[in-house]
Amino acid sequence: MTSPREFAITLLAQAGLTIPPDELAKLADSYEPFRARVDALYEIGGDAAEPALAFHPA
Amino acid sequence: MPDNLPLTIRDAAAELRAGTVTAVALTTAVLDTITAQDPALGAYVTVTAEGALAAAAAADRDFAAGIDKHPLQGIPLAVKDIIATKDAPTTANSRVLDPQWGAGTDAPVVARLREAGGVVVGKTTTSEFACGLPDPTKGFPIPRNPWNLEHTASGSSAGTGIAVAAGLALGGLGTDTGGSVRAPASVSGITGLKVTFGRVPKNGVVPLGYSLDSVGPMARSAYDCALLLEVIAGYDAGDPTAADVPVPQYTSLLDGDVTGLRIGVPREYFLDNPLLADEVRDGVLDGIAALQAMGAEVVDVTIPYAGPANDANNLTFLAEGYAYHRADLISRWTDYGKSTRDVLGRGALYTGADYVQAQRVRSVFRAEVAKVMDQVDVLITPLSLGPVPRADEMDMGLLFTGASFTGQWNLTGMPAVSVPCGMSANGLPLAFQVVGKPFAETTVLKVADAYQRGTDWHLRVPTFAAPAEAVLSA
Numbered sequence: 001m002t003s004p005r006e007f008a009i010t011l012l013a014q015a016g017l018t019i020p021p022d023e024l025a026k027l028a029d030s031y032e033p034f035r036a037r038v039d040a041l042y043e044i045g046g047d048a049a050e051p052a053l054a055f056h057p058a
Numbered sequence: 059m060p061d062n063l064p065l066t067i068r069d070a071a072a073e074l075r076a077g078t079v080t081a082v083a084l085t086t087a088v089l090d091t092i093t094a095q096d097p098a099l100g101a102y103v104t105v106t107a108e109g110a111l112a113a114a115a116a117a118d119r120d121f122a123a124g125i126d127k128h129p130l131q132g133i134p135l136a137v138k139d140i141i142a143t144k145d146a147p148t149t150a151n152s153r154v155l156d157p158q159w160g161a162g163t164d165a166p167v168v169a170r171l172r173e174a175g176g177v178v179v180g181k182t183t184t185s186e187f188a189c190g191l192p193d194p195t196k197g198f199p200i201p202r203n204p205w206n207l208e209h210t211a212s213g214s215s216a217g218t219g220i221a222v223a224a225g226l227a228l229g230g231l232g233t234d235t236g237g238s239v240r241a242p243a244s245v246s247g248i249t250g251l252k253v254t255f256g257r258v259p260k261n262g263v264v265p266l267g268y269s270l271d272s273v274g275p276m277a278r279s280a281y282d283c284a285l286l287l288e289v290i291a292g293y294d295a296g297d298p299t300a301a302d303v304p305v306p307q308y309t310s311l312l313d314g315d316v317t318g319l320r321i322g323v324p325r326e327y328f329l330d331n332p333l334l335a336d337e338v339r340d341g342v343l344d345g346i347a348a349l350q351a352m353g354a355e356v357v358d359v360t361i362p363y364a365g366p367a368n369d370a371n372n373l374t375f376l377a378e379g380y381a382y383h384r385a386d387l388i389s390r391w392t393d394y395g396k397s398t399r400d401v402l403g404r405g406a407l408y409t410g411a412d413y414v415q416a417q418r419v420r421s422v423f424r425a426e427v428a429k430v431m432d433q434v435d436v437l438i439t440p441l442s443l444g445p446v447p448r449a450d451e452m453d454m455g456l457l458f459t460g461a462s463f464t465g466q467w468n469l470t471g472m473p474a475v476s477v478p479c480g481m482s483a484n485g486l487p488l489a490f491q492v493v494g495k496p497f498a499e500t501t502v503l504k505v506a507d508a509y510q511r512g513t514d515w516h517l518r519v520p521t522f523a524a525p526a527e528a529v530l531s532a
């Protein structure tokens with residue numbers, strides 16, 4: 001099974017980014033903690049939540 | 059800063075009208091202070107001395123002719139170097155930005171400052187493209203905290219914060235996508251207002267997060283921020299996100315009276331956050347108590363989803379920033395500063411669905427906050443978790459894994475002002491944040507102004523240097 005770190009490296013390569021190895025490792029390591037937070041966003045709002053595509057708050 | 063330089067725009071405006079100082083003398087004193095202190099502070103990328111002195115002379119001619127455009131007339135001001143000015147290049151502190159970007163044009167906010175008689179003295183340092191930490195290999199000034207050069211000046215509007223705190227300008231402009239006006243204002247001990255999204259036009263400004271960015275005033279006092287805001291606010295057809303909402307004369311509404319005003323104090327995530335330093339919590343609570351003693355009502359409130367809202371704000375700026383920078387990140391990765399590319403590159407790791415989900419959370423969070431704001435006029439929160447850290451302790455990774463009290467209000471688009479409220483044990487400024495309802499800048503400034511009428515934290519000046527050669531003479 002692909003690790004989050006390996007998955008991040010794949011995503012960065014697919015994006016066409018040419019990143020020195022030390023930076024690539026750091027960036028890939030940063031993926032999993034924030035990925036978990038992003039995944040948690042899907043727990044909020046339920047099916048009825050509409051995206052806020054009008055940016056003015058009022 | 060020189061002892062005889064007026065601390066505030068308000069004081070300087072009074073002296074200019076009393077004839078005890080001229081705009082040219084005031085501008086010369088500021089330019090002399092820049093010459094003496096900026097090599098250590100790193101506040102300016104470009105100083106436009108010739109244009110500033112010409113603008114000051116024009117202001118003096120107007121005063122002599124009985125023309126009084128606005129209290130900003132003749133006031134030396136600083137502009138963050140991601141905002142276009144016609145007399146200086148815009149660099150965004152980056153080797154990547156096209157050197158011709160915005161050349162020869164003033165962003166509407168700058169044009170408005172000049173039309174009011176303001177004197178633009180230069181372009182101030184920013185985190186590259188308004189994100190990341192300074193990279194000493196890229197050749198731009200490294201901003202340093204005027205209270206202690208070893209400590210961070212924060213970002214991204216660091217230069218304007220430093221300049222105002224140290225007397226290298228009397229006010230200026232920053233931009234805020236996740237806290238970039240409020241945080242640098244707080245660590246330099248001045249006042250900074252993140253405006254309602256759309257309140258101030260942002261065309262002519264290098265974007266970071268299209269749906270989050272705002273241009274805001276930074277100055278010593280809330281009153282001075284109000285002076286700047288009443289000039290820069292208002293619709294501009296060149297900004298598709300600008301709001302066509304009337305602009306009050308903010309300063310006329312600052313009466314110091316907060317009697318009956320309801321202050322919501324969010325405990326969960328904010329004041330009860332286990333990571334919050336005691337001295338920060340104490341400073342915020344002292345500020346709230348001071349306002350309560352003036353007649354404000356204080357109620358505890360709960361802001362649901364405050365942590366996820368900050369995550370959604372970060373994800374939104376990553377996605378929007380990556381869209382802007384994608385081509386250059388692919389072709390010029392190492393031309394970006396190391397910290398900047400580390401932040402912007404993260405935008406490649408998340409999906410379109412993730413971005414849309416962040417916008418769904420945005421609508422949910424807005425609705426939840428609106429319910430709370432039906433019960434109160436403002437919220438008061440800490441601005442940061444701890445006292446101002448050393449520059450070498452800064453870690454942009456914490457932006458994505460730590461707690462923050464600022465990004466939520468970019469996500470909702472609400473106004474929020476950073477207010478100095480004490481000094482930490484390490485001798486650096488502390489601040490709290492006043493958050494208001496959409497387009498209620500008057501209310502947040504009113505609360506901040508009332509607090510500042512009874513305190514002098516915002517008037518304290520860093521004492522690291524006081525060059526004798528920078529002497530103000532009328």
